[in-house]
Amino acid sequence: MKNVVIVGIGLIGGSFALDLKQKYAALTIYGIDKNEQHLDEAVRLGLIDEKATFEFLDKADLVVMAIPVDATLEILPLILDAISDDTIVFDVGSTKEDICLSVKDHPKRRNFLAAHPIAGTEFSGPSAAVAGLFQNKTNIICEVEETAFKLQEIALTVFKDLGMRIRYMNPKAHDKHIAYVSHLSHISSFMLGKTVIEKEKNERDIFDMAGSGFESTVRLAKSSPAMWTPIFRQNKTNVIETLEEYISNLEHFKNLIKENDFDAVFNEMESTNHIKKILKGIQ
Amino acid sequence: MKNVVIVGIGLIGGSFALDLKQKYAALTIYGIDKNEQHLDEAVRLGLIDEKATFEFLDKADLVVMAIPVDATLEILPLILDAISDDTIVFDVGSTKEDICLSVKDHPKRRNFLAAHPIAGTEFSGPSAAVAGLFQNKTNIICEVEETAFKLQEIALTVFKDLGMRIRYMNPKAHDKHIAYVSHLSHISSFMLGKTVIEKEKNERDIFDMAGSGFESTVRLAKSSPAMWTPIFRQNKTNVIETLEEYISNLEHFKNLIKENDFDAVFNEMESTNHIKKILKGIQ
Numbered sequence: 199m200k201n202v203v204i205v206g207i208g209l210i211g212g213s214f215a216l217d218l219k220q221k222y223a224a225l226t227i228y229g230i231d232k233n234e235q236h237l238d239e240a241v242r243l244g245l246i247d248e249k250a251t252f253e254f255l256d257k258a259d260l261v262v263m264a265i266p267v268d269a270t271l272e273i274l275p276l277i278l279d280a281i282s283d284d285t286i287v288f289d290v291g292s293t294k295e296d297i298c299l300s301v302k303d304h305p306k307r308r309n310f311l312a313a314h315p316i317a318g319t320e321f322s323g324p325s326a327a328v329a330g331l332f333q334n335k336t337n338i339i340c341e342v343e344e345t346a347f348k349l350q351e352i353a354l355t356v357f358k359d360l361g362m363r364i365r366y367m368n369p370k371a372h373d374k375h376i377a378y379v380s381h382l383s384h385i386s387s388f389m390l391g392k393t394v395i396e397k398e399k400n401e402r403d404i405f406d407m408a409g410s411g412f413e414s415t416v417r418l419a420k421s422s423p424a425m426w427t428p429i430f431r432q433n434k435t436n437v438i439e440t441l442e443e444y445i446s447n448l449e450h451f452k453n454l455i456k457e458n459d460f461d462a463v464f465n466e467m468e469s470t471n472h473i474k475k476i477l478k479g480i481q
Numbered sequence: 482m483k484n485v486v487i488v489g490i491g492l493i494g495g496s497f498a499l500d501l502k503q504k505y506a507a508l509t510i511y512g513i514d515k516n517e518q519h520l521d522e523a524v525r526l527g528l529i530d531e532k533a534t535f536e537f538l539d540k541a542d543l544v545v546m547a548i549p550v551d552a553t554l555e556i557l558p559l560i561l562d563a564i565s566d567d568t569i570v571f572d573v574g575s576t577k578e579d580i581c582l583s584v585k586d587h588p589k590r591r592n593f594l595a596a597h598p599i600a601g602t603e604f605s606g607p608s609a610a611v612a613g614l615f616q617n618k619t620n621i622i623c624e625v626e627e628t629a630f631k632l633q634e635i636a637l638t639v640f641k642d643l644g645m646r647i648r649y650m651n652p653k654a655h656d657k658h659i660a661y662v663s664h665l666s667h668i669s670s671f672m673l674g675k676t677v678i679e680k681e682k683n684e685r686d687i688f689d690m691a692g693s694g695f696e697s698t699v700r701l702a703k704s705s706p707a708m709w710t711p712i713f714r715q716n717k718t719n720v721i722e723t724l725e726e727y728i729s730n731l732e733h734f735k736n737l738i739k740e741n742d743f744d745a746v747f748n749e750m751e752s753t754n755h756i757k758k759i760l761k762g763i764q
Contacts, residue, residue, distance in 0.1 A: 316692040318693075318694070365689055375681070375687045375690055379677060379687065379688065380691070380695060382673065382676065386673050390666060392749065397661050397723075398662075405759050408662040408760075409600065409618070409619075410600075411603075411666050411701050415666040415701060417694075418694050419750075421750070423750035426750060427743050430738055430743070434741075440676065441734070441738075443676050444731065445731050447672040447676050447679075448668070448669075448672050448727070448731075449728060452721060452724040452725070455720060456721060458717075460710050460714050464710040465706075472678075473702045
């Protein structure tokens with residue numbers, strides 16, 4: 199592997215660039231981004247060695263696509279058109295079904311691996327890139343059997359070298375489960391932030407009363423709307439289902455309080471406490 | 482100050498014990514707790530020097546009450562009955578209106594200071610105590626003018642020595658605002674945990690897919706039901722109001738997705754993003 203092209207040099211793309219450089223000294227890392235300022239910043243920060251254009255893609259050994267999932271739908275087929283027969287392309291998007299469908303019949307489908315490394319922070323842009331972001335993180339691979347053997351191997355070696363744990367799953371199952379363990383958390387956090395900001399808009403110093411508990415539950419409300427809007431669009435059906443169940447649980451809890459059934463309120467919380475054990479496995 | 486009695490030697494009481502001992506070398510710290518195992522553990526961990534009973538309270542200079550808010554309503558008047566004229570008692574409860582009302586006409590009302598240090602973790606019991614927990618944390622004091630001058634001074638000096646920032650507020654306003662910035666976060670977190678556990682109960686390994694975002698938003702679902710149930714009971718009206726506004730915001734967001742109004746979905750998130758700036762002040 200000599201030439202890597204990162205398409206979208208933000209938090210995730212930039213973090214891949216940092217780790218790849220550190221693991222494989224001989225690599226040259228190229229960046230493509232529609233945001234020229236981000237590209238300049240990525241060069242300045244040492245994330246990429248050089249800027250590139252689509253014309254360069256046929257010289258790439260590996261292409262990492264780390265752009266919002268709506269842009270991936272549009273750009274992925276064009277990237278497959280432009281690469282060589284020996285190039286492996288993987289994406290990192292938080293939805294997988296539409297993305298897999300978008301290249302289902304592409305003549306270079308076997309050059310693509312659909313991936314979702316469960317890693318990130320609430321920040322974005324090249325300056326948010328951090329070394330070691332993927333260490334011990336889960337990476338969900340979808341439709342691995344649609345990717346050519348030797349290209350699977352290249353991508354999987356990279357994932358392993360960067361410290362990821364690999365899980366295989368079909369795109370439909372990925373999108374359904376990720377709605378629960380990721381997409382719903384983001385909405386609950388955004389709406390919690392909205393509820394409190396609306397209420398306290400004339401009393402900003404009320405946030406002096408907020409502690410680390412509030413900070414933890416609204417952390418995700420700092421996330422990028424440009425990244426999350428297309429995720430909710432592509433995963434609409436699953437996201438609506440999770441929201442309906444979440445709202446119904448909140449309504450139920452509210453009604454227990456209204457009816458002074460505090461034994462039931464206690465039980466609701468106690469039976470959720472075992473999330474402790476479940477979370478122990480999460481880094 | 483020579484003798485301090487901690488009533489309730491859990492996370493908060495134990496953390497007070499640790500810091501008080503470290504700041505004031507000459508102190509002897511006594512513990513009272515209905516849980517004998519916790520008392521033994523507190524002695525073993527070096528949180529308290531000795532176990533005590535109510536009979537000892539008239540020798541106390543300072544009494545810290547760190548028990549669930551329903552127990553505080555019951556026990557606080559009995560403690561005031563038992564202390565000397567020169568003892569200062571403060572509580573640390575997450576509700577303030579009912580607690581202040583419960584001793585409104587007590588002959589020793591002036592020996593009590595109503596306090597709420599906004600500090601803690603999702604853990605509980607003596608082993609959860611940590612040194613320095615209150616450093617740079619906000620402590621809301623209610624009805625300060627109801628406490629005797631010289632006793633105010635003792636408590637405020639302790640708070641200052643432990644590194645807290647003091648804010649004064651009336652109990653009604655405290656309970657209303659804390660419902661938004663603390664109580665609602667706990668419910669949103671518990672119900673998020675419940676929603677995901679219910680859905681994934683037959684597929685426990687799905688939690689492999691959960692990342693730090695999920696961990697952050699459900700962290701508070703590890704909290705103690707014995708502590709939180711009486712808080713929701715005492716702050717029922719405010720908690721129900723916050724829940725209704727939160728549910729209505731979630732419904733609205735869901736409907737925007739349903740109606741494919743993704744410009745509005747984007748705007749909802751973008752206008753909440755400035756929570757970043759607000760949170761900068763929170764430790």
